[in-house]
Amino acid sequence: MDNPRVSTADPHPLIACHDCDLLQRAPAPQIGTSVCCRRCGARLYRMTRDGLDRCLAMTLAAGVLFIVANAFPIVTLELQGVRAATTLFGAVRALYAQHMELVAALVFFTTILVPALELLAMSWMLGPLKFGRVAPGLSLGYRWVRSARPWGMIEVFMLGVLVSLAKLSHLASVEPGVALWSFGALVMLLAAAASSFEPHELWARVDALAAEADPQPMRIA
Amino acid sequence: MSPAQPTAAQLGLLACDCCGLLSRRAPAGPQRLAAACPRCGAHLHSRKPHSIGRAWAYWIAAVVLYFPANLLPIMQTSSLFDSQRDTIMSGVIFLWNDGSWPLALLVFFASVVVPLLKLIALAYLLVTVQIGMSRRRHQRTRLYRMLEFVGRWSMLDIYVVTILVALVHLQSLAEIEAGPGAIAFGAVVVLTMLAAMSFDPRLIWDANPAQERQHA
Ligand SMILES: [Zn+2]
Ligand SMILES: [Zn+2]
Ligand SMILES: [Zn+2]
Numbered sequence A: 001m002d003n004p005r006v007s008t009a010d011p012h013p014l015i016a017c018h019d020c021d022l023l024q025r026a027p028a029p030q031i032g033t034s035v036c037c038r039r040c041g042a043r044l045y046r047m048t049r050d051g052l053d054r055c056l057a058m059t060l061a062a063g064v065l066f067i068v069a070n071a072f073p074i075v076t077l078e079l080q081g082v083r084a085a086t087t088l089f090g091a092v093r094a095l096y097a098q099h100m101e102l103v104a105a106l107v108f109f110t111t112i113l114v115p116a117l118e119l120l121a122m123s124w125m126l127g128p129l130k131f132g133r134v135a136p137g138l139s140l141g142y143r144w145v146r147s148a149r150p151w152g153m154i155e156v157f158m159l160g161v162l163v164s165l166a167k168l169s170h171l172a173s174v175e176p177g178v179a180l181w182s183f184g185a186l187v188m189l190l191a192a193a194a195s196s197f198e199p200h201e202l203w204a205r206v207d208a209l210a211a212e213a214d215p216q217p218m219r220i221a
Numbered sequence B: 001m002s003p004a005q006p007t008a009a010q011l012g013l014l015a016c017d018c019c020g021l022l023s024r025r026a027p028a029g030p031q032r033l034a035a036a037c038p039r040c041g042a043h044l045h046s047r048k049p050h051s052i053g054r055a056w057a058y059w060i061a062a063v064v065l066y067f068p069a070n071l072l073p074i075m076q077t078s079s080l081f082d083s084q085r086d087t088i089m090s091g092v093i094f095l096w097n098d099g100s101w102p103l104a105l106l107v108f109f110a111s112v113v114v115p116l117l118k119l120i121a122l123a124y125l126l127v128t129v130q131i132g133m134s135r136r137r138h139q140r141t142r143l144y145r146m147l148e149f150v151g152r153w154s155m156l157d158i159y160v161v162t163i164l165v166a167l168v169h170l171q172s173l174a175e176i177e178a179g180p181g182a183i184a185f186g187a188v189v190v191l192t193m194l195a196a197m198s199f200d201p202r203l204i205w206d207a208n209p210a211q212e213r214q215h216a
Helices: A051-071 A088-097 A101-130 A138-151 A154-168 A178-196 A199-213 B051-071 B088-097 B101-130 B137-167 B180-198 B202-206 B209-215
Strands: A014-016 A023-025 A034-036 A043-046 A075-079 A082-086 A173-176 B013-015 B022-024 B075-079 B083-086 B174-178
Touching: A014 B013, A014 B022, A043 A199, A051 A088, A051 A101, A051 A178, A051 A199, A075 A154, A075 B137, A082 A088, A082 B137, A088 A101, A088 B137, A101 A138, A101 A154, A101 A199, A101 B137, A101 B180, A138 A199, A138 B180, A154 A173, A154 A178, A154 B101, A154 B137, B051 B088, B051 B101, B051 B180, B075 B137, B083 B088, B088 B101, B101 B137, B101 B180, B101 B202, B137 B174, B137 B180, B137 B202
Parallel strands: none
Antiparallel strands: A014 A023, A034 A043, A075 A082, A075 A173, B013 B022, B075 B083, B075 B174
């Protein structure tokens, strides 16, 4: 059975725009430049210098911050001597306790589960790749990251925390906790990691490793 | 007619939605099995399957829930002296009257303007694709990219309610409870995101390719 894959050995491979489907030849890659669709202007890919390594470093750092951000209270509220503090998971549980199971599930999913699994999947893919190995289940992890990414909303949550602090600040005294700063740093790290993750580079490296392991090429074009 | 700018679909190629790899379309036969990307294993299709129908279904569900989301209270504040129910709009008005108008504008934009614009823009994209409009392709593609980008920020109010509910349970002094509007509102955000994800922007470029050159 012949493989339907279109050649990837070509120095100017054909690529199709994901937004308008136009076929075009990829120009010679230059580090630090983006390749955009000729017709609709969508960004097709970008060449970075060691983007995947930076992405891995930031993913690991983000993992540590994620743990800190979830382990400590985000804010402490004080009103006439009564104090209340909450962690992110505590907030989910408070919603659950009010029979807002659906909203609690939505918050848990978008701020804890998806970001945690995404960080795990990214480290799983990029860690072994750094040492020249393709992790088992890499393609599954990759597809998972691609479809889960829009649902991780830590940056929106961070803005929500700031808005609620502003709302509360004239009712009671609010004291930001360790987790709030961790969330702030986490938002920036996640944005930096996402911007240095270039699927094009990931697959170029995986393809190169596969070609090394199995010298007979599986291309027909 | 041979198009000056062929698309992958016109040449019988499939681009993987997930990793971008181009594959040849399997020969059309009696058993056209769903193909998988040879590199990442994702389901391959030239255009997202049933894009228009699925996007409309999510759109209709979102429109239906848009009303309870805005009319029902999203939270209820009870203190020693009174209790107050807040809808999304009354929360914005409260912030505005309170003098924190940058915050009021932010919440108004994220919770009221974005969901409404999203619904209108999605309907516009779907209708123009269905009637095969070939004008304003660039603008429509840009509109779609913007929709994908801003949609998530509507979750803002859900998170505000979450934090307020968790913090303000100072027994006798004050208590905040989430209201049914929050469920509907969360559902609207999720449904509009699903609708935008189901829509395939390549459909914008598929209509009347002959007219495309004079326009490009
Ligand atoms: Zn394009
Ligand atoms: Zn693929
Ligand atoms: Zn398909």
